[in-house]
Amino acid sequence: MTLQVTNTLSGDREPFEPQDPDSVLLYYCGLTVSDFAHLGHARSWVHVDVMHRWLEHVGYDVRHVENFTDVNEKIVARTGEDDLGDTESEVARTFIGEVIEDMRSLNLKRAEVYPRVSEHVPEIVDLVETLIEKGYAYESNGSVYFDVTEFEEYGKLSNQRVEEMEAQGEESERAEKRNPADFALWKAGEAHPDNAGPGGQTWDSPWGEGRPGWHIECSAMSMTHLGETLDVHVGGQDLVFPHHENEIAQSEAATGEQFAKYWLHVSLLETGGEKMSSSLENYFTVRNAVSEFGSNAVRMFLLSTAYNSRQTYSEETLSEAVERWERLERGYDRAVEAVDGVDARTKVEDGDLRAAVADARESFAGAMNDDFNTREAIAALLELVSAVNRHVDDRETYDYRALRDAVEAFEELGGEVLGFALADDAEGDVRLLDELVELVLDVRERERESGNYERADDLRDELAALGVEVQDTDDGATFRIE
RNA sequence: GCCAAGGUGGCAGAGUCCGGCCGAACGCAGCGGCCUGCAGAGCCGCCUACCGCCGGUUCAAAUCCGGCCCUUGGCUCCA
Numbered sequence: 001m002t003l004q005v006t007n008t009l010s011g012d013r014e015p016f017e018p019q020d021p022d023s024v025l026l027y028y029c030g031l032t033v034s035d036f037a038h039l040g041h042a043r044s045w046v047h048v049d050v051m052h053r054w055l056e057h058v059g060y061d062v063r064h065v066e067n068f069t070d071v072n073e074k075i076v077a078r079t080g081e082d083d084l085g086d087t088e089s090e091v092a093r094t095f096i097g098e099v100i101e102d103m104r105s106l107n108l109k110r111a112e113v114y115p116r117v118s119e120h121v122p123e124i125v126d127l128v129e130t131l132i133e134k135g136y137a138y139e140s141n142g143s144v145y146f147d148v149t150e151f152e153e154y155g156k157l158s159n160q161r162v163e164e165m166e167a168q169g170e171e172s173e174r175a176e177k178r179n180p181a182d183f184a185l186w187k188a189g190e191a192h193p194d195n196a197g198p199g200g201q202t203w204d205s206p207w208g209e210g211r212p213g214w215h216i217e218c219s220a221m222s223m224t225h226l227g228e229t230l231d232v233h234v235g236g237q238d239l240v241f242p243h244h245e246n247e248i249a250q251s252e253a254a255t256g257e258q259f260a261k262y263w264l265h266v267s268l269l270e271t272g273g274e275k276m277s278s279s280l281e282n283y284f285t286v287r288n289a290v291s292e293f294g295s296n297a298v299r300m301f302l303l304s305t306a307y308n309s310r311q312t313y314s315e316e317t318l319s320e321a322v323e324r325w326e327r328l329e330r331g332y333d334r335a336v337e338a339v340d341g342v343d344a345r346t347k348v349e350d351g352d353l354r355a356a357v358a359d360a361r362e363s364f365a366g367a368m369n370d371d372f373n374t375r376e377a378i379a380a381l382l383e384l385v386s387a388v389n390r391h392v393d394d395r396e397t398y399d400y401r402a403l404r405d406a407v408e409a410f411e412e413l414g415g416e417v418l419g420f421a422l423a424d425d426a427e428g429d430v431r432l433l434d435e436l437v438e439l440v441l442d443v444r445e446r447e448r449e450s451g452n453y454e455r456a457d458d459l460r461d462e463l464a465a466l467g468v469e470v471q472d473t474d475d476g477a478t479f480r481i482e
Numbered sequence: 483g484c485c486a487a488g489g490u491g492g493c494a495g496a497g498u499c500c501g502g503c504c505g506a507a508c509g510c511a512g513c514g515g516c517c518u519g520c521a522g523a524g525c526c527g528c529c530u531a532c533c534g535c536c537g538g539u540u541c542a543a544a545u546c547c548g549g550c551c552c553u554u555g556g557c558u559c560c561a
Contacts, residue, residue: 004499011486013499032560044561074559155485158556164484165557214559236561240486243560266561267487270554277560304509305495310488310554317494320510327509330523367496375496379508389524393517453519460521471523478523 003058003369005232006308008240008263009157013371016262018231023061026052027222027260028111029235029243030067033095034074037102038283039302039313040236040269040276046299046419047266047307047372048234049108053417054368065225066111068096070118071212076200088200089118102286105295107419113225117217121203124212124220127254128185128205136253140176142188142208148181151249157263158241183246184213215246219259223251233260237267238275264307271313284313293322294482296420300325303374303418324382325420331385332410332422333480334392335403342398350395353402356387357409364413374418381414433481437468441477 003016018024028048031041048066055062070092078084078091085091096116117124128144131137136150148154148162155161165181174180188210189202202209222230228251235244244263251259268275276283289298301321305311360380367376388406391398415422444459460470467482 006499008486029561034559037561041561048561072559159485160557161484234561237487237555238560239556241556242558268555268561273554275555275560279560308487309495312494314494316510320494323511324509334524371499373496375508379496382508386525393525448519451519457520464522469522472518472521473523474517 003054004371005262005264006371008244008265009260014262018060019229019261022059023063024055025226025229025231026055026062026064027218027226027230027233028064028066029218029233029239030069030114031099032069032072032074033092033099034072034078035095035278037099037286038276038278039286039289039298040283042102042106042286042289042298043269043302043307043311044234044236044266045103045108046106046302047374049106049419050303050374050417051232051234051264051307051372052109053419054372057417058369063226064109064111065113065115065222067218067221068092068099068114068116069217070096070116071201071217072214073200092116092118102290105287105290106299107295107421109419115221115225117212117221118201120217120220120224121212123224124216125186125203125205127216127220127223127250130254131185131250134253136249137185138178139207142210143176143184144186144207144213145177145182146185146246146250146253147178148183148249149179151253153252154181154249155245157245157248160241160245183215183242185216185250186213187211215243216250218243219247219251219254223255228255228257228259230260232262232264234264234266237265240265266307267310269311269313276313289318293318294325296329297322297325299418299420300328300378303378306371306373306375308371324378328378328381328385328410328414328420329422330480331382331388332407332414335388335406335410336423337478338388338392338398339400339403339407342400342403344400346397346400348395348397348399350391350399350402353387353391353399353406356384357402357405360384360387361409361413364409364417368417377413377418381410381418384409437463437479437481441470441479445477 004013005016006012007014026048028044031037052062052064070089075091075095076088079088080086081091084094128137131146132139132144137144137146155165162179162181186205186207188208189200190209200211202211222233233244248259270276271282271284274280274282286298293301297318298321301318302311304321304324360383363380363383364377367373367380370376384406388403391403411422414420440459440463444456447453447456447459463470463479469480469482471478471480
């Protein structure tokens, strides 16, 4: 069973074969840091995170690079606003800090490098010079443009034909271009003493003061950190054209090598029938979502639709994900508690549960290998939850080995691969908290024994109001802290 | 206009590449039952699908082919 991925380049599903059979060079087109991240961004992050985790799980050494675009007109536009900062680089730094905090809250694996455009200007200039030398680019009025007619394969990613494309860029720069579809590699710009001003930060170059174009940074940064040919390039669906198309043109024209073997595109998150985006102001920020619903529930939401299918966000779809997450978590907790309470030497065997564990592992791997089908992978885990519940409900004595295997499967597949934080790290104060809740439950139990149910129910309600969910079972009360 | 991706039960969303295990997964909402002092959780069952429309290929189609309708994304910064 080998991994198959849908490659935008071919439009087809292909067997995944990186250049080096033991490692994967992964580049993810990261954020332009001009605002807080919303759930649409988180969708890409979490899917890339799970791809990274699955690739490692099946044995690859993953080299993961993820950029921050910190040179952009939208960042310049926010200088001087509130406490964001007075210059482009200050505003960018502010948002990079916020975005990293959001990423941490989602339990993402760290990339190896998070390169920034502002730190790669020399590499960008070198790349532009190479393109001019090779005849793919030309200078015009202090700016440098890529001549799309010189790169024969231009349009191969997005299936666009040069002659049918509308002009890229603003009206003012069209006059400087040879062909309407040419795009800027370097933009002439005035120097500003404080690196602020309407034009933003500028750098010296062979063509005078200016700024990098809008696509060149990813080519320069990925080549710097991962080499000329990437195995996997991931990004949002909305970047296919022109961003990724232009990256291919620049990079392949410069090196003569294939830029990326596999192009994977994460489809967009929609709400109210249109995509979630900063400019449409219909977004839900990562931090609000995480603080309201919790990191795991947000992750469950984002993984409950395959990465290359569009996903609908609404209050209803998110609250469904909360329920899905809680079902998984309760199932896991139940298996852990059952294992803890059973003698390891018990000879009880439940063939159904044992088969369910094996089925779950097989279905999970099949789903992930089938183009990272996270929805199906989660379904496999939830079926295991059902099997655990049936076992614990029906049996007087438990099958130790089967339950232990189930716990392992949850931790390995749900925890390590899908990235859910299954076990709360029981630090000291958490233990004290548990003991205090136990104390209240003991009091309540005594009230129940003396038939004082009204008082017992009040206690349960009061605990619920504090976020402690109490469940009465045959063996006494259990609880969860939300 | 051009390019791309979609239309599956009340909602959401797999399955479509490689036709039969799909009388359509997992789940949410709702209903009934079991359990239970009650509630919740859990378990069992129902709601629950003529898979956008029309035609074709085939012993067999949600899945392949053709036509049509509709939606979304891209062509401007965008995950």
